[in-house]
Amino acid sequence: MSTAGTIAINQSEIIYAPGTSDAEIEAAAIAASRRHRLLVLAWRLGILAALLSLWEGAARSGVIDAFFYSYPTAIAARLCELIVEGTDEASLWYHLWLTMEEAIIGFFTGSALGIVCGVALGRNKLAADIFAPYIKTLNAIPRVVLAPIFILLLGFGLWSKVALAFVMVFFVVFSNAFQGVREADRAMIANAQILGAKPWAVTTAVIIPSAMSWIFASLHISFSFAIVGAIVGEFVGARYGIGFLIQEARGVHDTAAMYAAIVLIVIVVLTAEWVMTRIENRLARWRPPPTQGH
Amino acid sequence: MSDTPAIELINVSRRFLSPDGHAFSTLKDFSLTVRRGEFVALVGPTGCGKSTTLNLITGLGHPSSGQVKVFGKPVSGIDPRIGFTFQADALFPWRNVIDNVVAGPLFRGRAKAEAYDKARDWLARVGLAKFERHYPHQLSGGMKKRVALAQTFINNPEILLMDEPFSALDVQTRVLMHEELLRLWSETGAAVVFVTHDLEEAIGLADTVYVLTTRPATIKSVHRIDIPRPRIISEVRYDETFIAISRRIWADLKEEVEAGTLAAA
Ligand SMILES: Nc1ncnc2c1ncn2[C@@H]1O[C@H](COP(=O)(O)OP(=O)(O)OP(=O)(O)O)[C@@H](O)[C@H]1O
Ligand SMILES: [Mg+2]
Numbered sequence: 001m002s003t004a005g006t007i008a009i010n011q012s013e014i015i016y017a018p019g020t021s022d023a024e025i026e027a028a029a030i031a032a033s034r035r036h037r038l039l040v041l042a043w044r045l046g047i048l049a050a051l052l053s054l055w056e057g058a059a060r061s062g063v064i065d066a067f068f069y070s071y072p073t074a075i076a077a078r079l080c081e082l083i084v085e086g087t088d089e090a091s092l093w094y095h096l097w098l099t100m101e102e103a104i105i106g107f108f109t110g111s112a113l114g115i116v117c118g119v120a121l122g123r124n125k126l127a128a129d130i131f132a133p134y135i136k137t138l139n140a141i142p143r144v145v146l147a148p149i150f151i152l153l154l155g156f157g158l159w160s161k162v163a164l165a166f167v168m169v170f171f172v173v174f175s176n177a178f179q180g181v182r183e184a185d186r187a188m189i190a191n192a193q194i195l196g197a198k199p200w201a202v203t204t205a206v207i208i209p210s211a212m213s214w215i216f217a218s219l220h221i222s223f224s225f226a227i228v229g230a231i232v233g234e235f236v237g238a239r240y241g242i243g244f245l246i247q248e249a250r251g252v253h254d255t256a257a258m259y260a261a262i263v264l265i266v267i268v269v270l271t272a273e274w275v276m277t278r279i280e281n282r283l284a285r286w287r288p289p290p291t292q293g294h
Numbered sequence: 295m296s297d298t299p300a301i302e303l304i305n306v307s308r309r310f311l312s313p314d315g316h317a318f319s320t321l322k323d324f325s326l327t328v329r330r331g332e333f334v335a336l337v338g339p340t341g342c343g344k345s346t347t348l349n350l351i352t353g354l355g356h357p358s359s360g361q362v363k364v365f366g367k368p369v370s371g372i373d374p375r376i377g378f379t380f381q382a383d384a385l386f387p388w389r390n391v392i393d394n395v396v397a398g399p400l401f402r403g404r405a406k407a408e409a410y411d412k413a414r415d416w417l418a419r420v421g422l423a424k425f426e427r428h429y430p431h432q433l434s435g436g437m438k439k440r441v442a443l444a445q446t447f448i449n450n451p452e453i454l455l456m457d458e459p460f461s462a463l464d465v466q467t468r469v470l471m472h473e474e475l476l477r478l479w480s481e482t483g484a485a486v487v488f489v490t491h492d493l494e495e496a497i498g499l500a501d502t503v504y505v506l507t508t509r510p511a512t513i514k515s516v517h518r519i520d521i522p523r524p525r526i527i528s529e530v531r532y533d534e535t536f537i538a539i540s541r542r543i544w545a546d547l548k549e550e551v552e553a554g555t556l557a558a559a
Binding site for chain 2: 185187188190191192193194195196197198201205206209210212285286287288
């Protein structure tokens, strides 16, 4: 998006000679935009290579302690090893899948309930006023302190982590859905009512679509919150999972494995983010293209 | 039956609470009668209570005292015979043009196929047949207003309330929209209450122009517009009757606007 903005600026600065045809201008614009993309890509790769070699060099030459900080090639090697051999307890994929399962179940249940409660309270002022202090209080609890309690209640297995992921997600989505409902345009609601919409139709045809951009904004951060919930739960008590793997690696001072696990989680979160953006773009085709910021 | 008026407001008052908790009147002993098929324009100083009046007729707002009747019956809830065109853009931006137009019939439980046929028909009537699949943000201001008109007219309203519907348009487009509106209106025979700040618009369109006083609003004067129909809006403004009426209404309105600014100062 921001790249498109820059291209637009560049084009507007070009002054074409009189008599330049549309086709020539279009070709020039396409070439300029391709040059721009390649330039951006080259810089990105260059910066990545520079940072990685700096890290590698610093660790190997002893400027930083390789024992604590590890270094890229060691991490890559350890990651390959983990992929091929797994850990003593299970394969890497099993650990990863378990963490994902916890996060995904927590994410979907938490956001579904968050949307339902947010829309319901947003539509009902009396209920919203009654429940406001309760919600504020619950929201004031730092979520991670619940981890030991959930493990006590639900055991070392899947469900204690799902519960933690759920509470991480629920409040964020809830408050965004609630806010989105409150911001729905009054004229649009009145229009729907006069056109014949009953309250339920107003909710589904006006309130929810107009709250959708708020809800999506919260879903983007929520998935990484769900992962945080799952991993923190595993830190506190688990037999499998990426959090457990990191905890184990720390026990035996295997820093490369800890970093390898982080790399893995980052890849997962970025992929989820990408999928979510795709879904959002598909749902939001009606929206005008974002104004090109400078 | 057919001589019961479309709309009656009888000694209506509407009070609001100001932010510091004091009650103030927006309408006071306000009475207005609109015949079936009559085109009424309301003009008056800003903030005098024109939008409030329309809200009372739709049933979205309730009078503090007095009676509001639609076709002889007191208003309770939203009457399906009423259509409303808003000043602000009230189209649903996430629906394309045809899905916006079809909203009314679908909300009212009509069959889908029938509703879409009717919507296509209305889009053709407002000259937007080719734009069915466009989203509102892809349309010009004038096109959006046409969609809004189709969205309203598809429900066959017997009463049409319009709150400064064309105020955001440029002058040329506005005149086109006036002709469009008069054409659609003459085919339906609905009673219209049209709120505007534009006197030429009021006189050009209406059978009767009501000038409201500054808040609390009552009716200051009533002007019958005896310009024969069909009117050609782009020419009617050079008509002598038009100019004479225009001068009279201006004088009335000017007094009220000045009274309003004095009160505020
Ligand atoms: N819901 C409300 N609560 C409190 N005051 C209100 C409310 N709605 C309208 N008012 C007040 O009532 C008065 C009349 O408002 P209204 O919108 O009817 O004016 P208007 O004649 O349509 O003005 P304009 O020409 O600017 O659109 C204003 O002073 C406004 O502040
Ligand atoms: Mg108004």
